[in-house]
Amino acid sequence: MFPLLLLHSIQQLQEERTLSAIHHIFIGKKSSQTFQDMHAYQLASFYGCYRTLKRSTIQEEVERLKRNGYVFENDEGRLQITQEGASYTQRHWHHYPFDYFGGKPYHSIDEVFSARLLLFIQTASNIAKGQRQFIPIEDNRHVLQWVKSFYATHQHDLTNVLNTLSDELYRILCSFPTEYAEIIVLRMTGFHRYGLSKEQLATKYGLTIHDISLLLTALNHYLLSNVVKQSTTYPMLYQFCRDGVRDIPLTKSGRQTRYWLLKGYSIDQITNIRHLKRSTIEDHLIEIALADPTFSISRFIPEEAVKHISQTANQLKTNKLKKIRESLDEDYSYFQIRLVLASLTKGNLK
Amino acid sequence: MKGWNLEQTLQHYFGFTSFREGQKEIIEDILQGNDVLGILPTGTGKSMCYQLPAMMLDGSVLIISPLISLMMDQVKQLKQVGFKRVIAINSFLDPQQKREVYRHLGSYKLIFCSPEMLQNRRFFDEINSKVNVSLFVVDEAHCISQWGHEFRTDYLKLSETLHQLGDPPVLALSATAPNRVQEDIITQLGKRSIRKHIYPMDRENIAFSIEHVSSMEAKLERMKEILTSHPVPTMIYFSSRQWTEKASFELSQSLPHLRIAFYHGGMEQTERILIQQQFMNNQLDVICCTSAFGMGINKANIRLVIHAHLPAQFESFLQEVGRAGRDGEQSVSITFYAPGDSEIPRSFIESELPSETLLNHFFEVLKKKSIQGEWLLNRDELIQDNLQCNEIQWRFLLYQLEKHGMIKNKKVVLFNQALWDRTHYSIKEFIEKRNTMKQQKLVRLLNWVHEEGCLRKRLYQDFQSSIKEPVGYCCDACDFSLQSWQVIPIAPTKQAWNWEQELRKLLLQGE
Ligand SMILES: Nc1ncnc2c1ncn2[C@@H]1O[C@H](COP(=O)(O)OP(=O)(O)O)[C@@H](O)[C@H]1O
């Protein structure tokens, strides 16, 4: 998984940037150069995907890719992907859940979310079993404190909480391929056992430690995105990340439109309900797409179209709607183009 | 409570009917207001020696402990038996909690803290003004000697603190302290008239064996053979992180029926906790580790401790071996030795303290800066001057400069040739002395590896005058051989598993 992601990133950079750019994106460096790069080369969803990645690890992996003939260093000292490299990437890319990565919007909450969840499961499982003494798997003070107070508010109906949590986790994990659901559960600690370490998961699934680090982040992002987007379906899980999903700054009218959208209504239906012009509702959508990192545009525009539009915008190096529209033979509406551009600037989740 | 004897008090507070060896004698001495040095083997209940007095004395007992995990364990244990007025002061407390704790500091009966914490002005003032320290405990007191001289230098400041507190009675406790370390503890604490209670530390249920082999590969092969014929809960100590990983991988490949993992200080915190607790919880059979795995490990059924590499001294070796057979059952220590093995601890010793080159360079840089006047010493700045020293060396140097008066109020004083020369020379001497001493300790351990007589006798002779009869096998020279050692092999655990069931189990559904 790691070599593939590296190959893909090298390909995306089109020899315009050095390896450091990739490293900075992966570790989630907070610099405007990195933000620019990740959008310009469509690597936004991999922002912060491997925060403990060492510079030397990338370098070693690149050496391996060179030896395999997948990349080479061109005259200017930039890495370039070879034909074999490109076809290797294409053949294997879909074996891994790269589309789970959510990038920057989840950067501030992903680790906290999973640490809280795992520690709470350990705590609740042990205490419900009558074991008050156990070594917490987490030693981050903020996480410990959060779980402590979360537990305190729920201790009177612990059984209920466990039932709900179990039910929500079960439903959400069913939407994962079996192997991924397994990995998530194996990582959990309860009254009867401690969870597997990354090293152990890697061995069990024949992956490298880097692959498993990436995979755990990907799975966590996917979990989070489900929880955040369907907070009413997973109310218990939502509590573990609610404070991290920042209040979204919206106009009052925009907020109302969002309310109906979240209930699953279409643009036309909302136009009718709210007695507003369609163009007004469309403006709201743009507003939401710009402000809400969890907002998914896939309901309103096909994947293919997103790709076309964003590629064109990139090639033309412009945000001028008219130019983009013309260059795409007017296949798409202004609204569609605006929506895609809006979601790109925010580095949104798919 | 009046009129109760010690046994009754013990039973009242802790529910134990009698004292273990040494406890009563030590406690009696403490209650009479004497300073006490107590050397008791691990697992016999050292903590009782201050827990019970804490219940009986007015004021509070202050306990200096080297590790947060050890303090937490103690606090947990005490709370478990229903004793609430106990606190571990540590960096996990947030400012608000800290204020709260400080406000009520006087109301705690037992207060745990690190030696570094005690040097914190704010904390010390709180203690000094609010707490009546009726007993000052130095737990794991060998740290004064083992660590104090070099990188936990705050251990060396304890005597000064004691003085500032008005010289309350002192209890120094340790499980591993040979004569010279005992002397060191006494000197550092400045308590010449301390009452010594030294109990033998030999473990009668551990047999000792040494195998001479030709190479690291041969060691690994032997480990595979041993773990095949004797699949038991095992710890294997290595000198480096890389080796723990490599060995764990190789052993797992050859011994698929055993659950094997590695542990070292370079792992992320959560991963460390997971592996350590899996081992404690019998989810792992064999752990390949560095010395980072250890203190506070309280697993009862470890049967075999293998040293793939030697540590640098007997104390470490005994601590590591001592983790075997806590339950009293026959356990075994096997040490591997290959030609050239002495090089690893030797170079480790040499790299611990600053080298002569580093020291010279350090003093040059100090001189260059101090000629212009006093200045705030700051590590980052020195690194810019190409001064490459690690954290341990840095703390060592700081402490030494302070001690020789070259640092005052965190500032390096104005350059003065005589002071510079004197300090430079005496630090150099000190380093040489420490290195020589450590090399001598190592030589003794190396001699042991080549011992032809009884290994047990030689091993403990530095620590005690006589040794107990072993309850099982003694050693290679006397009666031990692997073939004759009968073990209960680990039962292989293979269960069908699916995530749905496991999730239900974790969250106690359908019980
Ligand atoms: N007098 C006693 N009788 C029975 N158990 C005791 C007694 N004193 C201590 N213990 C128990 O022995 C165990 C080990 O004590 P601990 O102080 O942790 O040992 P050490 O620090 O010497 O390794 C503890 O569980 C403690 O409760």
Ligand SMILES: [Zn+2]
């Ligand atoms: Zn013997």
